[in-house]
Amino acid sequence: MSSSEVVNAAVAADSGNSQEEPVANISLESITEGKNDRGIPATKFLDDIELFANSFKPPASPELLIGAYSDLYSKFKAYEQQLEQKRATYEEKLPEIEKSITLVRHLKEKKEAGESGVVTRYNLADTIYSKAEVDCSQGIVNLWLGANVMLEYTYDEALELLTSKQTVAKKDFKEVSEDLTFTRNQIITSEVNISRIYNWDIRRKRESKRAGSN
């Protein structure tokens, strides 16, 4: 599901609840404005709370508004978690790819230096390494492609594949990081909106009390 579908689905699920507070009356569109490149909605910044509350028919109560923004806040928080996990996966993937690139480059160097046999110790089991002689003159290396599939490549082909994998991984990482920053901004904006609505309400009640007692 795209991210905007996720948020919309969650809002729809909420309106299925039988609540006394008709939170469902406040649509996602009215409390958000636009979305980022990947479809994550942006929290609407409220320039004037009074105006905003009165833009609804009937005028929205503070409780209603706070409820709507709290919901939005929770959804963003949940999405933030997802993004953090995704990001951690990419963070792990990149060094792995880089290790493979280093290894293939090393073998290529050895071949170009004319050395035909490279002696290596490889990981036979957890704590045991076994000696092996690698013939670099062949110029062949095998790469795991995932799904238990391994394919043969020349050094140059391998480097090409690995570097393109690296580029994609870096791009994905950058996108996830941007989404994460964006989501966090929406979280902060929602929190600030909630505080402001609450304060506005308090001030309003205080003033009406003062006006009432005059």
Added chain:
Amino acid sequence: MILAKDEENDAEVRREDQDQINEFGMLNARLHEVRREADRLKVRSARVLDHKLLEKIDDASTELMMGNGDRVMLRLGGAMFEATEDEATEFCEAEVERNQETLDKLSEEEGGILGRQAGLKEKLYGRFGKSINLEDK
């Protein structure tokens, strides 16, 4: 947090204020990341395998120097390759340089972030006083 009457601040939150608050939050998140990455290079962490990387390389270089010219094992990726002492020393030096460069860049970034945060704090505290809290817990 309930403020006393005289501590209350009536300054309205404008869009630019919101943007500054958001920027501060983003800088803070990045600051923590930068420090985490720098620590990985410098500091002994709780995970056994993550010892100070630079120190590790340093130890390795020292061992190499004290060595007796035998062939040494160089660990690349998951496997170990036999290498001459010279090759290994060269490798270590290149690694040290690379990681030190990364560390320097991270320090620079950290400094930049702290500077911008200080500027934002001045603006936001100036405008909102006690109604806002920009300190790290």
